[in-house]
Amino acid sequence: MAMRVLSVASEAAPLVKTGGLADVAGALPAALAAQGVEVTSLVPGYPAVLAKLGKKAKAVHTWDALLGTPARLLAGKLGAQPLLVLDAPALFGRAGGPYADPSGRDWKDNWHRFAAFARAAADIAGGAVNGRAFDLVHAHDWQAGMVPAYLKLAPLAGSRPVPSVITIHNMAFQGYYPAEVFPRLGLPASAWTVDGVESYGGVGFLKAGMQLADAITTVSPTYAGEIRSVEFGMGLEGLVLARSNRVHGILNGIDTAEWNPASDPHLAATYTAGKLAARAKNKRALEQEFGLTRDDGPLFIVVSRLTWQKGMDVLAGVLDHLVGIGGRLALLGSGDGEIEAAFLAAAARHPGRVGVRLGYDEALSHRLQGGGDAILIPSRFEPCGLTQLYGLAYGCVPVVSRTGGLADTVIDANPAALAAGVATGIQMNAVTHNALAMAVSRAVELYNRRAAWKRLQTNGMKADFSWGASGAAYATLYRQLIEEQG
Ligand code: ADP
Ligand code: GLC
Secondary structure (H helix, E strand, C coil): CCEEEEEECCCECCCECCCHHHHHHHHHHHHHHCCCEEEEEEEECCHHHHHHHCCCCEEEEEEEEECCEEEEEEEEEECCEEEEEEECHHHHCCCCCCCECCCCCECCCHHHHHHHHHHHHHHHHCCCCCCCCCCEEEEECHHHCHHHHHHHHCCCCCCCCCCEEEEECCCCCCCEECHHHHHHCCCCHHHCCCCCCEECCEEEHHHHHHHHCCEEEECCHHHHHHCCCHHHHCCCHHHHHHCHHHEEECCCCCCCCCCCCCCCCCCCCCCCHHHHHHHHHHHHHHHHHCCCCCCCCCEEEEEEEECCCCCHHHHHHHHHHHHHCCCEEEEEEEECHHHHHHHHHHHHHCCCCEEEEECCCHHHHHHHHHHCCEEEECCCCCCCCCHHHHHHHHCCEEEEECCHHHHHHCCECCHHHHHHCCCCEEEECCCCHHHHHHHHHHHHHHHHCHHHHHHHHHHHHHCCCCCHHHHHHHHHHHHHHHHHHC
């Protein structure tokens, strides 16, 4: 019989997306179906999700008071896979983002919103919904961090033990709240310990998940190693070390149906590794869209949150150099006000050479990958990173820092790799002005060696970043944990 897994995530493409978590939570269920695992996804009922679900969605369960709030569970589909949506209007029925109000401030009751979400998940996993039983729960990030805590410390009455996995997509976001919220979480007093949900005197949602899940995964092997250090562990490195025999690095894959240049409906011209010339049409379209001068020099692109993590402050400072050596930039992103302002200022200084689009635009992100020559990703840390994988698949050569998943997925065009014909991009060692300026210079030089550049593009396009191997790795891990549970 197929393993039945409940995947718990605060976002899932195409229902709701703020970043890579949605791409992963949206694509992994289909990848696991191919491995004989039936994944049911649970997501919060934000207005956008309820709208996509439609009015006909069936209620399969209700709570009079889920951590104090009425809620119901709606059933639908995520692609071809089963979907459950937690409709709790007091918690999720508001305008704004999944985590923040329209002005960008985190919702004050996020602890309540995501504790209730986790409580619901533990009830569902324990068998609260007629006809639905689960062998394992896969929780993603701090928003689902309390699921393993509820499963272990306050399971649904009468349920049998259900093992859990927590995946860390980003250690920088931990869901840390003051001690005062503890009594309202519906946990026994004994959970208030360092072996439970307590963390540095408060409640740590991610910490709780890492403490109480049966396995911890993160989204690349290199990041799995990095989070043992103070620099990347962000206060939780001790816990990572203490549980290191339970920590696994499993690289993200990409949804090859969604991200395929041969069939991408967003592109002016589709193409394959064998017909790269067709990309030129997409580049011309981008130049027009971003108001850039038309020439044969390299067009760099960015599709990113504009934050410190992504090294975007450093990039803003390197643009005069980039333009000075013949490059152009088309940027799509949003984030920190200061960084946004720095890019707008660079665009004003370099009309026709730097084009900036502030905002979030899924279709434009595809057009950028399909027409840009190189994508810049100078992250200070990067648990996995998906945009370099999309770049590789689209022949948009990644220029990246050597960290996390960027280190694991891009082969630097050093002389040995070029001679062996295996390079796929450019890596830099440090996220500094000089290192990034040098990486951009290397990209321009290589771009001008047309045959070598074409080889970089085709190597990336032919590499396999589909979910196959990683889906199998998750399935193996699930199986082990279920057997262990007995
Ligand atoms: P992170 O999750 O840390 O932001 P990832 O590289 O894992 O980084 O995933 C980012 C995802 O969000 C990718 O699918 C990327 O294309 C998308 N994305 C980021 N910024 C934008 C934007 N401004 N408009 C459209 N898509 C974006
Ligand atoms: C996080 C990370 C990113 C990763 C994504 C999906 O947002 O910042 O590196 O690719 O999660 O796992």
